[in-house]
Amino acid sequence: MARIIVVTSGKGGVGKTTSSAAIGIGLALKGHKVVLIDFDIGLRNLDLIMGCERRVVYDFVNVIKGEATLNQALIKDKRVSTLSILPASQTRDKDALDKESVGKVLTELGETYDYIICDSPAGIEAGAMMALYYADEAIVTTNPEVSSVRDSDRILGMLASRSRRAELNLEPIKEHLLLTRYSPKRVTEGEMLSVEDVEDILSIPLLGVIPESQAVLKASNAGEPVILDKESDAGQAYQDVVNRLLGDSVDFRFLVAEKKGIFSRMFGG
Amino acid sequence: MALLDYFLHKKDKPVTTASKAKERLQIIVAHERNNRKVQPDYLPDLTKDILAVLRKYIQVSDESLSINLDNKGGELNVLELNIELHDEQHPQT
Numbered sequence: 001m002a003r004i005i006v007v008t009s010g011k012g013g014v015g016k017t018t019s020s021a022a023i024g025i026g027l028a029l030k031g032h033k034v035v036l037i038d039f040d041i042g043l044r045n046l047d048l049i050m051g052c053e054r055r056v057v058y059d060f061v062n063v064i065k066g067e068a069t070l071n072q073a074l075i076k077d078k079r080v081s082t083l084s085i086l087p088a089s090q091t092r093d094k095d096a097l098d099k100e101s102v103g104k105v106l107t108e109l110g111e112t113y114d115y116i117i118c119d120s121p122a123g124i125e126a127g128a129m130m131a132l133y134y135a136d137e138a139i140v141t142t143n144p145e146v147s148s149v150r151d152s153d154r155i156l157g158m159l160a161s162r163s164r165r166a167e168l169n170l171e172p173i174k175e176h177l178l179l180t181r182y183s184p185k186r187v188t189e190g191e192m193l194s195v196e197d198v199e200d201i202l203s204i205p206l207l208g209v210i211p212e213s214q215a216v217l218k219a220s221n222a223g224e225p226v227i228l229d230k231e232s233d234a235g236q237a238y239q240d241v242v243n244r245l246l247g248d249s250v251d252f253r254f255l256v257a258e259k260k261g262i263f264s265r266m267f268g269g
Numbered sequence: 270m271a272l273l274d275y276f277l278h279k280k281d282k283p284v285t286t287a288s289k290a291k292e293r294l295q296i297i298v299a300h301e302r303n304n305r306k307v308q309p310d311y312l313p314d315l316t317k318d319i320l321a322v323l324r325k326y327i328q329v330s331d332e333s334l335s336i337n338l339d340n341k342g343g344e345l346n347v348l349e350l351n352i353e354l355h356d357e358q359h360p361q362t
Contacts, residue, residue, distance in 0.1 A: 190287045200291070
């Protein structure tokens with residue numbers, strides 16, 4: 001049975017696609033068969049973050065409508081052979097996805113893949129609901145910032161009430177908190193919610209903390225998911241996330257600011 | 270000068286913006302969680318019907334009626350009806 005994981009958040013721009021790409025490629029590098037699905041119909045971007053935007057021929061909606069087979073639409077990653085991407089369409093047809101057809105596609109993918117990662121669109125509209133409907137697990141991507149935390153809580157409500165597991169009274173979706181764009185320095189200065197603050201408010205288990213990092217923009221510029229940048233703090237933090245998803249217990253890193261030297265403390269800067 | 274700041278500000282620890290953020294979030298999140306407690310499908314219709322019955326006898330606004338189903342643990346469910354009446358709407362005879 002494939003594990004269906006939705007990467008969701010409510011709020012836009014918190015790092016869902018960056019996280020989906022990094023986690024997807026990280027799991028595949030560990031030898032698992034992984035498919036990444038872009039659920040953001042009309043605004044596809046996962047292809048760009050993965051660096052395969054020029055290889056998109058058919059998309060998710062083509063498959064749903066029967067205009068292409070899954071194999072025609074799936075893009076094999078050039079770096080990791082066990083990873084595929086199913087891109088979203090660029091048409092604005094919001095109702096293109098219906099539960100039944102999406103369910104069929106997921107079942108078919110589940111025959112081949114170990115992990116199905118659903119990159120959710122922002123918001124709480126049909127697209128986001130579709131991305132989370134079939135999920136077994138949810139990675140709730142949150143920035144340490146008021147609107148993001150509130151929206152994440154809304155999404156937790158949706159996971160508990162609007163998913164297939166909720167409707168069928170099955171075991172609830174396993175929720176994970178992924179805190180992104182974390183700046184230990186600002187936390188120390190009392191300008192940013194800390195990991196503990198966000199955990200207190202949302203009360204779901206912490207999967208990872210990704211530090212605010214210049215490596216993330218560089219990675220998306222290049223179409224190389226940041227986890228491939230093994231020197232970078234964000235890349236290493238995502239690697240920890242992948243290991244935790246696979247059941248390892250890994251200490252949390254990048255939670256404290258680098259200490260300033262005595263001179264810069266005395267003279268500012 | 271950083272050195273001077275260091276000594277001047279060490280003692281009084283002002284309320285940080287982060288702690289304000291946490292406090293505000295805890296309140297709003299608790300409030301919103303309360304509002305999304307799963308309520309049975311029939312509650313909206315029941316509310317409408319009760320309002321219609323009430324209006325046969327008294328004037329009430331939509332907001333003056335609230336209905337809540339509370340699970341008091343185990344088998345005990347309490348359906349709570351709250352009707353707010355204003356004096357001018359039911360003058361004493």
